[in-house]
Amino acid sequence: MTKLDELINRIIDRVNINLREPSFDVGPYVRDLIDREKFLRFYAFYGLTSQNALRFNFRECNIAGSYFLGKCSVNHSVVYKTDVRGDELKNKGDVFQSDGLRIRLHEDECIMIKDSFLVKTLIHSHSHDPENPETFLIQNAVSLHYANIHGSPVEGSFLGPFSTVDLTTLHDSVVGSYAYVQVGELSHQLVESGTIWIRSAGNFEFRYQYEPSVLEKYIETLVGSAPRGVFMDFVESRKGDFIEIFERAPSQSVIPVPNGASLSRYAVVKGDNRIEQNVLVAQRSYLQNTYMGKGANAQENCYLIDSNLEGYDVTAHGGKIISADLGKYVFVGFNSFLRGSQNGRLKVGDGCVIMPHTIIDVESPLEIPPNSLVWGFISNSDDLKVNSIDLEEFRRIEGVFEQGHLNFSGSGEKFVKGFRNRIQHILEANGAFFESDINPGHAQWGRTISFNIVQPYREGPSRGLYPTIDIRPEHEVRAGEI
Amino acid sequence: MTKLDELINRIIDRVNINLREPSFDVGPYVRDLIDREKFLRFYAFYGLTSQNALRFNFRECNIAGSYFLGKCSVNHSVVYKTDVRGDELKNKGDVFQSDGLRIRLHEDECIMIKDSFLVKTLIHSHSHDPENPETFLIQNAVSLHYANIHGSPVEGSFLGPFSTVDLTTLHDSVVGSYAYVQVGELSHQLVESGTIWIRSAGNFEFRYQYEPSVLEKYIETLVGSAPRGVFMDFVESRKGDFIEIFERAPSQSVIPVPNGASLSRYAVVKGDNRIEQNVLVAQRSYLQNTYMGKGANAQENCYLIDSNLEGYDVTAHGGKIISADLGKYVFVGFNSFLRGSQNGRLKVGDGCVIMPHTIIDVESPLEIPPNSLVWGFISNSDDLKVNSIDLEEFRRIEGVFEQGHLNFSGSGEKFVKGFRNRIQHILEANGAFFESDINPGHAQWGRTISFNIVQPYREGPSRGLYPTIDIRPEHEVRAGEI
Numbered sequence: 024m025t026k027l028d029e030l031i032n033r034i035i036d037r038v039n040i041n042l043r044e045p046s047f048d049v050g051p052y053v054r055d056l057i058d059r060e061k062f063l064r065f066y067a068f069y070g071l072t073s074q075n076a077l078r079f080n081f082r083e084c085n086i087a088g089s090y091f092l093g094k095c096s097v098n099h100s101v102v103y104k105t106d107v108r109g110d111e112l113k114n115k116g117d118v119f120q121s122d123g124l125r126i127r128l129h130e131d132e133c134i135m136i137k138d139s140f141l142v143k144t145l146i147h148s149h150s151h152d153p154e155n156p157e158t159f160l161i162q163n164a165v166s167l168h169y170a171n172i173h174g175s176p177v178e179g180s181f182l183g184p185f186s187t188v189d190l191t192t193l194h195d196s197v198v199g200s201y202a203y204v205q206v207g208e209l210s211h212q213l214v215e216s217g218t219i220w221i222r223s224a225g226n227f228e229f230r231y232q233y234e235p236s237v238l239e240k241y242i243e244t245l246v247g248s249a250p251r252g253v254f255m256d257f258v259e260s261r262k263g264d265f266i267e268i269f270e271r272a273p274s275q276s277v278i279p280v281p282n283g284a285s286l287s288r289y290a291v292v293k294g295d296n297r298i299e300q301n302v303l304v305a306q307r308s309y310l311q312n313t314y315m316g317k318g319a320n321a322q323e324n325c326y327l328i329d330s331n332l333e334g335y336d337v338t339a340h341g342g343k344i345i346s347a348d349l350g351k352y353v354f355v356g357f358n359s360f361l362r363g364s365q366n367g368r369l370k371v372g373d374g375c376v377i378m379p380h381t382i383i384d385v386e387s388p389l390e391i392p393p394n395s396l397v398w399g400f401i402s403n404s405d406d407l408k409v410n411s412i413d414l415e416e417f418r419r420i421e422g423v424f425e426q427g428h429l430n431f432s433g434s435g436e437k438f439v440k441g442f443r444n445r446i447q448h449i450l451e452a453n454g455a456f457f458e459s460d461i462n463p464g465h466a467q468w469g470r471t472i473s474f475n476i477v478q479p480y481r482e483g484p485s486r487g488l489y490p491t492i493d494i495r496p497e498h499e500v501r502a503g504e505i
Numbered sequence: 506m507t508k509l510d511e512l513i514n515r516i517i518d519r520v521n522i523n524l525r526e527p528s529f530d531v532g533p534y535v536r537d538l539i540d541r542e543k544f545l546r547f548y549a550f551y552g553l554t555s556q557n558a559l560r561f562n563f564r565e566c567n568i569a570g571s572y573f574l575g576k577c578s579v580n581h582s583v584v585y586k587t588d589v590r591g592d593e594l595k596n597k598g599d600v601f602q603s604d605g606l607r608i609r610l611h612e613d614e615c616i617m618i619k620d621s622f623l624v625k626t627l628i629h630s631h632s633h634d635p636e637n638p639e640t641f642l643i644q645n646a647v648s649l650h651y652a653n654i655h656g657s658p659v660e661g662s663f664l665g666p667f668s669t670v671d672l673t674t675l676h677d678s679v680v681g682s683y684a685y686v687q688v689g690e691l692s693h694q695l696v697e698s699g700t701i702w703i704r705s706a707g708n709f710e711f712r713y714q715y716e717p718s719v720l721e722k723y724i725e726t727l728v729g730s731a732p733r734g735v736f737m738d739f740v741e742s743r744k745g746d747f748i749e750i751f752e753r754a755p756s757q758s759v760i761p762v763p764n765g766a767s768l769s770r771y772a773v774v775k776g777d778n779r780i781e782q783n784v785l786v787a788q789r790s791y792l793q794n795t796y797m798g799k800g801a802n803a804q805e806n807c808y809l810i811d812s813n814l815e816g817y818d819v820t821a822h823g824g825k826i827i828s829a830d831l832g833k834y835v836f837v838g839f840n841s842f843l844r845g846s847q848n849g850r851l852k853v854g855d856g857c858v859i860m861p862h863t864i865i866d867v868e869s870p871l872e873i874p875p876n877s878l879v880w881g882f883i884s885n886s887d888d889l890k891v892n893s894i895d896l897e898e899f900r901r902i903e904g905v906f907e908q909g910h911l912n913f914s915g916s917g918e919k920f921v922k923g924f925r926n927r928i929q930h931i932l933e934a935n936g937a938f939f940e941s942d943i944n945p946g947h948a949q950w951g952r953t954i955s956f957n958i959v960q961p962y963r964e965g966p967s968r969g970l971y972p973t974i975d976i977r978p979e980h981e982v983r984a985g986e987i
Contacts, residue, residue, distance in 0.1 A: 071972065072962075072964075471963040471964050473962075474960065475958055475960055479553075480554075480955075481554070482555045483555030485555065489979060490553065490559050490979050491976065491978065492975070492976045495972060497564065497967055497972050
């Protein structure tokens, strides 16, 4: 048995210890999930900018195909084709506010991944756990394809494919495939696949449940092999385009990149595309025959195909938009799947909020009125009536609201306000409002990034493992360093 | 002034302090030598194999375009397009023999580059200084284009372009362009350009001096800009081929690579080439319309063009062979320039030793008999008579021997034996004698290398500087490491 196999077994043991309750064995899911040769085939890389506090430490790990930015430590872990974006971490001296308390950071925050097995996962933002403001910890965790870990410390947990843990501290829990949780804190729970669950204690609770028969068409978790369904078919059929990009990493972009915009050299750009000022096209996003208006963005694992985005649109991590026309200020949440068709385009009006993990998959034309809140599964205009509401109407809800598979209780006003604030923050952070040196964000900073490539041992007992690598700012040297 | 400019000024001050005697100011040579944009344009990279003890530490430096293998620390230095090959360093526990003394190493040897400015230099082998067996030190040093530092600790010295310091500890000295020194130890001296000087205390001394009028046609050092002459024209006119290779770093080789051979993906391969078993084509070498027989090698900065090498031929670092036919077991020393022409091919017989820094540049056919020792400048058959001798004849020399610009004294037997042993060692180390798992060397190990890319900050006050990077084997972690 190689050292890498031993490492994987140790990770499985550690995660399972945490998951005694709920009783769950992650072994069968991960042990033979990834062909050992793939751990050698894809390089890992990290970005260097002058904006992001730099600090990387890789030790006893395989990080094949993964990308790192900011501050991150990976120990005793397998981190496969995963993006760890530490460009929104908190800095030393920052004041972190939570429940009216103010906590001043005594050192820079760092993402710490220990004893974990992560596959094609997206890790972003900063720890929202006020108890550990300096450490964004992911420990004894397994996460599968296209899971999002957003601002969420995760300990002793299993995240199914296409699941999202958002602004939530997760302990010893299992999150099913395509489930979305944004509930503050969760311990020893099993969240069913296809649950969309947002809870703000004392304010509101939003809960939607996909029908299993619908969900399994799109995503089904299999034991010991990659998941299957429409989502996987969709990304797998476009994988070749990414392999080509990663192999040649073109330094010149194929389309003009206007002032204040950035187009990652690790994004796929096919067909006829145009992007305007302050647009952010992140790495591992996919652009085909698409127009992106001023300040629109496509984050990691986004696919924008045959579509128009008028401007200031947010496509959150893993969002997919096909044959659709979006007005201004449209928000499309994590891992949402919006698919019109050639004869049935999808039109989304200005200011709409498409909730995370929404599936809109239509054969006939469908138009979503401006300022709608949209969730769940929609395949035609009847579904739309059940799974959407005018945002102003929703704002007036106080108490219980039930419609289709949605259960809401609490203050609609607070729910809508929270969302609006967050979308505004995302646009700001991404540099959508940049104007001659004012309000810069990721779109502007991304322009001067440099990429660094690291690879594992190719043979011998350490085959597939990376050497110990430590990287820090050029002025920051530890005592006794030669 | 940027931090990078400050660093360059500090290096100049430190080197000048060492060079008070001989009085020499390196400032004008290096201050504006390299366009600042070039410090950003080219990535640095390091190789990872299971054979080489790994250890890299980069701190407050620019290492643009440079390559590192093995163990190396670079502090407060500019190391530009330089190859640091630490794949022949001594290991902990090894016994180093010198003058009959046996010294056991208490830790692995490491190349340490401090307060130095190196341009397109080749650093290879291990420290031959018995006083510091664990450190191959290059400190307060400047070396210019295509200098070779081979097994030679260098302190407080200036190496001109195309010079070589071989198995020599160098203190506070200036080595002129295209000078070659292999003299054991040298302190506070100025070695004239075009001096070929080999001295083994108590055994022999070999000394050849190029005529300045001949030498300056081939290489002339200029103050504050790149050197000029035939050598520079030759490499500069082929530079574009390397830029292309470094940009796309092809993973598939363009010609078949037989068993036991290795062809670096960072070598240029143009036209119609063939290589046999156990051939080593190192990175930054250049192959065009050339045949390399079994066990032949082309080391860094070698150019083999329109030539045939029958087998077990050594082309040392920087050797150039154009329109020539080499028999078996031909040795071509460092930075030698062998140029036949379409109608005047150069033929070199079996077992010839072409001394380091030899220039053979012919318009008419020239044939060098087997087992000749050849040195100096040769443009026709008359020159050849003056600057060559049968090795068996040379072996019988005892005392003083003068011929043309060559002065030799001592034991010819020891001189020839020393060379023959060394050539045998080079072939062994390069894997020329590999046979089904026995006698592996660089040619075999090079097959499974993986490359890692590092880049500097692109903007801000640290523009052009690299972050602090520390890399060590995956099992080797320092105390207190997270």
